[in-house]
Amino acid sequence: MKRARPYDRDTALDAAMLLFWRKGYHATSLKDLEAALAMKPGSIYAAFTSKEALYLAALERYFLRSRDGLRAVLGEAASPLAALAGYLRESAGRQPETGIHACMLVKTMLDTTAEGTAIGDRARDYLAAMRAEILAAFTEAQALGELPAEADPARLAQRYQANLTALRIEAQRGAGAEELAALADDMAGEVEALRRQAH
Secondary structure (H helix, E strand, C coil): CCCCCCCCHHHHHHHHHHHHHHHCCCCCCHHHHHHHHCCCHHHHHHHHCCHHHHHHHHHHHHHHHHHHHHHHHHHHCCCHHHHHHHHHHHHHHCCCCCCCCCCHHHHHHHHCCHHHHHHHHHHHHHHHHHHHHHHHHHHHHHHCCCCCCCCCHHHHHHHHHHHHHHHHHHHHCCCCHHHHHHHHHHHHHHHHHHHHHHC
C-alpha cells in the first residue's frame, strides 16, 4: 500500500496563513485548503484536527512572526524610541515574504462573527500582546529619560499600534513605495519628537 507523502508543517502553515488572510475564515472552503496545502482532506484533518484549529495555528504563526520581528528591532537598539521609529520606517519599505500587507490579526477581528468567537478572541488577545510589547518599549524609554515624566506610555503605545495598522492598510490599498515611506517617516518623526521634548 502506497504511503501518503509526509507533509511539511511550516510550509503548510505558511500556505494556510496566506489563504486565510486572502479569503477569511468563513469563505475558505476545504477545496481551497486542499489546493493551497497540496494535501488531501483526511491528511489535513489528521494534521490539524479541524479547520478552526488550522486557522488558529496559522494566526499564531502570524502573531509570533510579528512579535519576534518587533523584538529583534528593539533588541538591537540602545534607544527604545529610535527602535520604534526605525520599525515604522522598515515596515513601510519591507515587502512581506508572506504576501500579507494588512494585519491578519485586525482582519480576523473584523471578519469574525458570533459563530467565530474563539477565533476573534484569539486575535484580540494577540493584538493586546503586541500592544504590551510596544508599551514595554515606551515604558523603558521613560525609565531611560527619553520620555518626559508626564508622558503616558499606555496612550503612546495605543497610538503607535494604530499608526502601524494604518500604515499596513495603506500598503494593502496599493500606496506606492514613496508614498508609504513618506507616511512612515511622518509617523516615525512623531516618535522621535518625543525624545527631543524630554531633553
